[in-house]
Amino acid sequence: MQIGLVGLSSSGKTTIFKCLTGINQTLKKTGLDRGKVEVGVAKVEDPRLDQLAKIYQPKKIVPAEITYFDIPILDPTGNNQLAISGQYLNQLQLADAFVQVIRAFEDPSIPHPEGVVNPNRDIEIIRAELVLSDLLILEKRSDKVKELLKSSKGAERERVMKEQVFLENLKEGLENETPHMMKSLNSEETRFIANYNLLAAKPIITVVNVDDGQLEDNIEIDLTKNHFQELAGHSCVIFNAKLEAELMQMSQTEQQEFRETLGLGHSCLHQLTKATLDIMDMGTFLTVGSDEVRAWLIKNNQSAVSAARKIHSDIERGFIRAEVIGYDDFMSHGSMTTARKQGLVRSEGKSYPVKDGDIINYLFNV
Ligand SMILES: Nc1nc2c(ncn2[C@@H]2O[C@H](COP(=O)(O)OP(=O)(O)O)[C@@H](O)[C@H]2O)c(=O)[nH]1
Ligand SMILES: [Mg+2]
Structure with missing residues (x-):
């Protein structure tokens, strides 16, 4: 990020x-x-890392x-x-x-x-700068779309024409500082706008x-x-x-x-x-051990299998399951063995949505 x-x-x-x-x-x-x-x-x-380090005494703490x-x-x-x-x-x-x-x-x-010094004026200046450069981005895309229109046919031509209309509306919205239609984008328009990579968005x-x-x-x-x-x-x-x-x-x-x-x-x-x-709607999951206690950035609710990629692509590829316990649950017992006995360590599959503060042990096979 x-x-x-x-x-x-x-x-x-x-x-x-x-x-x-x-x-x-x-x-x-x-x-x-x-x-x-x-x-x-x-x-x-992340104070959680320090607490976990007290328990695991790892060689490394990696935030x-x-x-x-x-x-x-x-x-x-x-x-x-x-x-x-x-x-x-x-x-x-x-x-x-x-x-x-x-x-x-x-x-x-x-x-x-x-x-x-005038904070609100400065906010306006920055916004105007971002919008101005977005207009240039859209202008360039418009030129490109005009070219595409010449060479495209059938369904592709229809898509390009839709984009052309969308671009014109978006430019007008930005120029008048009222990009309200942004609120009701359909899936195709959402894809268009993601491609433009606009600064103001x-x-x-x-x-x-x-x-x-x-x-x-x-x-x-x-x-x-x-x-x-x-x-x-x-x-x-x-x-x-x-x-x-x-x-x-x-x-x-x-x-x-x-x-x-x-x-x-x-x-x-x-x-x-x-x-x-x-x-960014992001958080961290944690891994623990005597080697290292570590926090990994994830999008909240990212799937367990894709979160595994953060650690190593082998874990993603060879994913078997994830052993998961929330940080608070773990700390209330202070040891993985006790938590396990209490049945607090869950076995989760690929699609499990990972939460901030989950302590995860991946089981994998390569
Ligand atoms: N009095 C005061 N001076 C500040 C403050 N923040 C930054 N400065 C000073 O303002 C000057 C410009 O800061 P700098 O971080 O270089 O601004 P930049 O041009 O936006 O990167 C420096 O001399 C800073 O020490 C603040 O909160 N109060
Ligand atoms: Mg500076």
Whole structure:
């Protein structure tokens, strides 16, 4: 899973990226990293792994990982041209979802590219940029469809004609910022739209980057205008990225103390990885043993056999059955032997929908 960080320059993207991926570089005063896409991996905090490790004393504890990239896409280009193009567009299209970083903090020493701080305007700017580049994607597809129409016949020609009408409606909807028909897509249209890989149709998590004093304030963020997000999903988290980055430099104990003293909630890493899993409808299943205790990313309710592929394609191919116990059930007994005796370890087949927190032992044959 890959998540793209987007936002105007000096909104705090790189600061957040470092909080997530732990790349320990000196935080710069201004966004001088213009032009470079950075890719890093965030380890999903999971207290269940620590508890299981106490029981199994494994050689390795391996948390699930989410890839984030920091893309300086909306940094001002100095000429009012479309900022998203070429390699940036390709990179953004690779994302499964976006984290849009919206600046709410005031700091006269860090100029805002638009002059003044205004979170709702920035949300609009980002949305407009995404929609603009989507229109270009649709324009290109329209040209292609016109070509296809010349050469296609029969049922294929009918399909192409349907797509042409769909494209025109979609473009009109996007131009007028009312892609309402998105709500009633039929299966064919759903396939069309999946192929276009539109940016505005990806799920989006909004980070409102605030200053200390603002944490308690009510910052009114308006996410309602984004019609696509009603369908693709959106969520919102609020924290002070700069402070989070400073806390990241401290030891675990120190960090804990500071969080309590300052009345801060979970870390930026925790909040964002959680929001990412939630919006993608993903979770983790767990494997245990004396070698390693490990969390594996899955789509919630993914079939046991396809989840096995995460570990190894041999397990998927040679799948016999999965021995499954929920984390809470396991912990209430603290040992697999006892849980087994109590009949809590279930034997599940290929199509079993895997749940977050399932501890799985695959039996397979290759
Ligand atoms: N005061 C304050 N400064 C911040 C906050 N978040 C980021 N900054 C500062 O804003 C500047 C730009 O941040 P950066 O992460 O590079 O923004 P980017 O251009 O979006 O990547 C840096 O000097 C950060 O230290 C915040 O919450 N409060
Ligand atoms: Mg940056």
